Amino acid sequence: MKDQVLLVTGGSRGIGRAIALQAGTLGATVVVNYQSNEEAANEVVNQISNSGGKAIAIRANIGNTDDVNEMFQAVKEQFGRVDVLVNNAGITRDKLLMRLTDDDWDSVITTNLGGAFRCCRAAAPLMLKQKGGVIINIGSVIGTAGAAGQANYSAAKAGLVGLTKSLARELGTRNIRVNAVCPGFIDTDMTQVLKPEQREAAIKQVPLGRLGQPEDIASVVLFLCSPGAAYVHGTVITVDGGLFI
Ligand code: NAP
Numbered sequence: 001m002k003d004q005v006l007l008v009t010g011g012s013r014g015i016g017r018a019i020a021l022q023a024g025t026l027g028a029t030v031v032v033n034y035q036s037n038e039e040a041a042n043e044v045v046n047q048i049s050n051s052g053g054k055a056i057a058i059r060a061n062i063g064n065t066d067d068v069n070e071m072f073q074a075v076k077e078q079f080g081r082v083d084v085l086v087n088n089a090g091i092t093r094d095k096l097l098m099r100l101t102d103d104d105w106d107s108v109i110t111t112n113l114g115g116a117f118r119c120c121r122a123a124a125p126l127m128l129k130q131k132g133g134v135i136i137n138i139g140s141v142i143g144t145a146g147a148a149g150q151a152n153y154s155a156a157k158a159g160l161v162g163l164t165k166s167l168a169r170e171l172g173t174r175n176i177r178v179n180a181v182c183p184g185f186i187d188t189d190m191t192q193v194l195k196p197e198q199r200e201a202a203i204k205q206v207p208l209g210r211l212g213q214p215e216d217i218a219s220v221v222l223f224l225c226s227p228g229a230a231y232v233h234g235t236v237i238t239v240d241g242g243l244f245i
Helices: 014-025 038-050 065-079 102-129 151-174 196-204 214-225
Strands: 005-008 029-034 054-059 084-087 133-138 176-183 236-239
Touching: 005 014, 005 065, 014 029, 014 038, 014 054, 014 084, 014 214, 029 038, 029 065, 038 054, 054 065, 065 102, 084 102, 102 133, 102 151, 102 176, 133 151, 133 214, 151 176, 176 214, 214 236
Parallel strands: 005 029, 005 084, 029 054, 084 133, 133 176, 176 236
Antiparallel strands: none
C-alpha cells in the first residue's frame, strides 16, 4: 500500500485501530479519525510512526457534515488524495422498542449510516479526480439477522448494505470499488458491555468457538484493498466465525 492514503473512521479503538495498524504495516499513509478519545488516536499514530510508517490523527464527528468536510479538506491539503476510505466508526444505543427514544434512534442512524454517507460523499470527488479508489463499509451481521433491543443499530447496518450496493453501481465505472464487511461478535469495547454469562452464551453460538479479534476483521478489509480483490465489487462479506451459517 506504499504511496496510498487510507482513512479509517473510528481508528482510535477496536476494529478501526486494527485496520489502521495493519495498513500502516503495509506501508499506507494512515489517517486515524476519532471523535473524542485523542489519547487513543495518538497512540495508534505513534505505533505506526515508531515502526517507520506515516500516520496522522484527525478529530471529526462523522455525524456532523461540517466536521466531515473539514476532515477531507485537511486530508486533501496534506496528502492530495484518499485511496481507501473505511467507514468503520459506529455506536450502539441498545433498548427494547418501547423504551427506544427518538434520540436513541437518531443518534445511531446519524452516526452509523449517515456518517458513512457523509464520508463517501466527501471522498468521491477526490477518488473521481485520481481515477480510482476503494470504499469499505463496516456493517454487522445484525443488519441482516436483526436482534432484540437493537432495532436502531440493525436498521442502520441494513441501510449500509443498500448504500454499499447503490454506490457500487454508481461508482464502479469510475474505478471506485465499494464493498461491505459484516463482523459477528468481535472482542472490542463495544462488546465489553456484555455480562460474563452473555459473553459465554455468545461464544457458544459461534461454531469456531471464540469471539473474533479486531485483527480478524482488519485482514479481510486489507484484502479488499489489495490488487487480489480487483474484481470484488458491490459485495457483502460476513466475518463471524460461522455464527449465521
Ligand atoms: P469501538 O471499540 O466501540 O470503537 C468505536 C470507534 O468509533 C472509536 O474509535 C470511536 O472514537 C469511533 N466513533 C464513535 N462515534 C464516532 C463519531 N460520531 N465520529 C467519529 N468516530 C466515532 O467499536 P468496534 O467494536 O471497534 O466497532 C467498529 C465498527 O464495527 C462499528 O461500526 C460497529 O458497529 C461494527 N461492528 C462491531 C462488532 C463488534 O462485535 N465489536 C460487530 C459487528 C459490527 P473515540 O475513540 O474517539 O470514541
